[in-house]
Amino acid sequence: MKALILDDDSLLADLMETVVGGLYPGVDIFVTASVRSALMHWSEHGSDLMIIDWNLPDGSGLEVVRTVREKSRETIIVMVSGRADRDSVLKAARHGINGYISKPFDVAMVHDRLTALMDPAALDRESRPDLEHLLQISVESVIQLPSAIDTAQVIELMERKQDLSPSQLAERWNDEVALTTRLLDVANSASFQKTGEPVRSLRDAIATMGVDMALRHAMAMSLDISGHLRDSRLAGKATAFLETAEKVAQEAVRIALRVGSDQSEVHMAALLSRVGELAVLKVMQQCLDRKGLVSDEQIEDGLKAWAQNYGNRLKVQWHLPLQLRELIGAVHFLPREVTSESKLVMHASALIADGQNQGEECLRLLRRLGVENHDRGSDDG
Incomplete structure (x- = not known):
């Protein structure tokens, strides 16, 4: 499959590239901000999907639509514009577009629109894709977890949390109904409710629990993809x-x-420690959606064979700092000679969570950390 994205806003273009790459693993995506280069690329290579901004530095996206429609009715064309009025939508529709997306937009909406417009099975030219082949080509593409909240955006917010106020976060998340509900529930729980007066606004909920805690909950929600996996085995x-x-x-x-380590850093590393597995499950669901077959054995084998590769790919794609990558890795494996306190914390935590808190390795790590009497789930921290 081939896709072309024409937009002079690099952030929106990157967002579209991420969504398209996540929907159609292995897709060949060409991104440009120029009408001229878009037309040249299309004339030489063609395209199955085109996402075109209306106003561009060297012309109008409608010019591209007109040119393409003179020669092709099969190409799916989606117009993107800040114009949301009826006349603009009708004007674009007369040029033969398949869809219209008004700015600003969110990932979930774009995902749903493109899914409704395109038939993945037809575009892949395969009625029954092979899971192993799909896993091989998908790991080289842009990976998008099927969640209403973009994990990469939450990571970016975490990296500059010191500069964020509750009001700024509330404004950013104002349309995130599920996240708003969760944060209000947390803020009104016994752990935070001291005054007896219920917290009613998103801004007050974030202020009550703090920006860091609110971001931790957003991170967890961004990784909850079970509701987007239609196969019960994968969702489980x-x-x-x-x-x-x-x-x-x-x-x-x-x-x-x-031990006095950075709580926020180890918390984020731990939550991200299974993103590889989640990405593999997403590809398996795509295989099923395209009428492919995925057996129980293939699920187990695929997770074992590909989770690490997908996890590494996401670490690079999300531009995670080296320190954070190493902490995530320490959840799964820790060389005996490692002395980093944070890495010792990560691996000991993984062993305790796995029920190995009385095992020799776990006890050794806790002794090195100076917390030999640490009890799982203890209230004293």
Whole structure:
């Protein structure tokens, strides 16, 4: 499959590239901000999907639509514009577009629009894709987890949390109904409710729990993809992986509190420790959606063979700092000679979450951290 994205806003173009790459693994995506280069590329290579901005530095996106429609009715064309009035939509429609997206927009809406417009099975030219082949080509593409909240955006917010106020976060998340509900529930829980007066606004909920805690909950929600996996086996796996990651995160925060390590950093590393598995499950669901076959054995084998590759790919794609990448890796494996306190915390937490808190390796790590009497789930941190 070939796709062309024409937009002079680099952030929106990157967002569209991420969504398209996530929907259609292995897709060949050409991104440009120029009408001229878009037309040249299309004339030489063609395209199955074109996402075209209306106003561009060297002309109008409608010019591209007109040119393409003179020679092709099969290409799916989606117009993107800040114009949301009826006359503009009708004007674009007269040129033969397949869809119209008004700015600003969110990932979930774009995902749904493109899914409705395009038939993945037809575009792939395969009625029954092979899972192994799909996993091989998907790991080289832009990976997008099927969640209403973009994990990469939450990571970016975490990196500049010191500069964010509750009001700024509330404004950013104002349309995120599920996240708003969750943060209000947390803010009104016994842990935070001290005054007896209920918290009613998103801004007050964030102020009550703090920006860092609000971002932690947003991160967890961005990784909850179970509701987007229609196969019950895959959804169950996704739920189990996220629950495991959250258990590791809870233990990591408890130990970090006792040894004086950065709680936020170990918490984020723990939550991200199963993103590879989640990405693999997403590809398996895509295979099923395209009428492919995925057996129970293939699920287990695919996770074992590809989770690490997908996890590494996402670490690069999300531009995670080296320190954070190493902490995520320490959840799964820790060389005996490692002395980094944070890495020791990560691996000990993973062992405790796995029920190995009385095992020789776990006890050795806790002794090195100076918390030999650490009890799983203890209230003293």
